[in-house]
Amino acid sequence: MMISPYPVATIFGVLIVALTIAAGLIWLERRLLALWQDRYGPNRVGPFGLFQVMADMIKIFFKEDWIPPFADKTIFVIAPAIIMVTVLMSFAVLPIAPGIVVSDLNVGVLFILAMSSLGVYSVALAGWSSDNKYSLLGALRAAAQMLSYEVFMGLSIMGVVLLAGSFNLVQIIDAQRGLWFVIPQFLGFVLFLIAGVAETRRLPFDLPEAESELVAGFHSEYSGMKFGMFFVGEYLGITLISSLIAILFLGGWLGPILPPIVWFLLKTFLLICFFILLRASLPRPRFDQLMTWGWKVMLPLAVANLLVTGAIVVATAQGRSF
Amino acid sequence: MPSGYLPIFVFAILAALFPVAALLLARLVRPSAPNAAKLSAYECGIEPTSQSRGRYSVRFFLVAMLFVIFDVETVFLFPWAVRYRQLGWFGIAEAGVFLAFLVVGYVWVIRKRVLDWS
Numbered sequence: 381m382m383i384s385p386y387p388v389a390t391i392f393g394v395l396i397v398a399l400t401i402a403a404g405l406i407w408l409e410r411r412l413l414a415l416w417q418d419r420y421g422p423n424r425v426g427p428f429g430l431f432q433v434m435a436d437m438i439k440i441f442f443k444e445d446w447i448p449p450f451a452d453k454t455i456f457v458i459a460p461a462i463i464m465v466t467v468l469m470s471f472a473v474l475p476i477a478p479g480i481v482v483s484d485l486n487v488g489v490l491f492i493l494a495m496s497s498l499g500v501y502s503v504a505l506a507g508w509s510s511d512n513k514y515s516l517l518g519a520l521r522a523a524a525q526m527l528s529y530e531v532f533m534g535l536s537i538m539g540v541v542l543l544a545g546s547f548n549l550v551q552i553i554d555a556q557r558g559l560w561f562v563i564p565q566f567l568g569f570v571l572f573l574i575a576g577v578a579e580t581r582r583l584p585f586d587l588p589e590a591e592s593e594l595v596a597g598f599h600s601e602y603s604g605m606k607f608g609m610f611f612v613g614e615y616l617g618i619t620l621i622s623s624l625i626a627i628l629f630l631g632g633w634l635g636p637i638l639p640p641i642v643w644f645l646l647k648t649f650l651l652i653c654f655f656i657l658l659r660a661s662l663p664r665p666r667f668d669q670l671m672t673w674g675w676k677v678m679l680p681l682a683v684a685n686l687l688v689t690g691a692i693v694v695a696t697a698q699g700r701s702f
Numbered sequence: 703m704p705s706g707y708l709p710i711f712v713f714a715i716l717a718a719l720f721p722v723a724a725l726l727l728a729r730l731v732r733p734s735a736p737n738a739a740k741l742s743a744y745e746c747g748i749e750p751t752s753q754s755r756g757r758y759s760v761r762f763f764l765v766a767m768l769f770v771i772f773d774v775e776t777v778f779l780f781p782w783a784v785r786y787r788q789l790g791w792f793g794i795a796e797a798g799v800f801l802a803f804l805v806v807g808y809v810w811v812i813r814k815r816v817l818d819w820s
Contacts, residue, residue: 387709388712391709391713391716392716395716395720399720440728441731441732442731442732442733443728443732444732444733444734444735446734446740448743449741450743457725460721461718461721461722461725464717464720464721465714465718465720465721468713468717468720469713469714472709472713472714473710482709482713483706483707483708483709483710483713484706485706485707485710511755512743512744512745513743513745513756514745516755516758517758520758520762523762523766524761524765524766527765527766527769527773528765530769530773531769531773531776534780535779538776538779538780538783541780541783541784542783545784545787546784547780547784595744600744601744604728605724605725605727605728605732606725608724609721609724667819668818668819671765671817671819672817672818675817676812676817679808680808683801686779687797687801690783690786690793690797693786693787694786694787694790694791694793694794697787
């Protein structure tokens, strides 16, 4: 097993880069949304409004942060921390460039699936402990949505695992040297992308916090830094899903001329922009439509994709051996 | 012997420190001036009526049960996905039989309208 030569430096590097990107996204998302909606967006603080991130951070630290007296205090405080920690943990197995990975686990894919499952707890507990009707409804929706989309999220990656023959993310990237998996696994790519959007609860799948009906849903009662942690957790989630798609389907660090790390960051960046474009352009479906879509369309497609991929791979492997 | 988990353990501790540090720092600098209006449950400015933990749709429970069934299914498919090369057509057929059983249940669930939310 390959262990990076500077483990401590890598750990700190990955943590700090992940959090910096997540913070930067606050600015990027507002600027891009503004661009696509013909407005300016934040452009006053510093060049191109870049220091808006700093201004927002300072503001959120100095905001009053009360715990409602009717809330379940311990869980209320722990819930936002859970989402930050679980999403950050997934970054521990992401290979960023050859040799730059905190831990090159042989079950990297499973580790990430496990961590993203734990994220459900954060949202469900936040809504439950808030003891507010909107929060509870938001939490129920979030739990139902994330559970439903998690099932075929795992199934949609299995096509990639079949082709690479491994759960190890580095080996999955190596297996894409000839051809990125987005071409043989296009259906898996689309399914995983949709599941990823649903798992991060981003528009068009942001029903748990639907502003127009649930007024922020599961985090209605949150304020100050605790709200900030949900916010950062969401942006960390987008970064994570984007880098995962880049690794699983778009060849990770593979690419000509430019150094590997630049390729990885470039692909991740473009996917993040795509996530923001989704938010800028798509309306929100109804909740029953969301659940029907997940169970009746996506799940059968994911299962079929897995079986057909398996059959094709076995057929070609036997063809070669003869 | 599983290896590679020590860096993850260190990573987990450091990752857990971030929210703790953020909350502590915010606690030092933020003001605290609660009043009755701030401390009541947020219901768009209307006086809150009744407890929030009332009854809600049984469909959420049904989804949770379906999730358990189908997630166990995916868990069984994971080891198959990395070992199918050795299993060949036999493995494909086995997975097909396994999924056929699930499809029967899936069709039953759809016929029972468990997945219809309207």
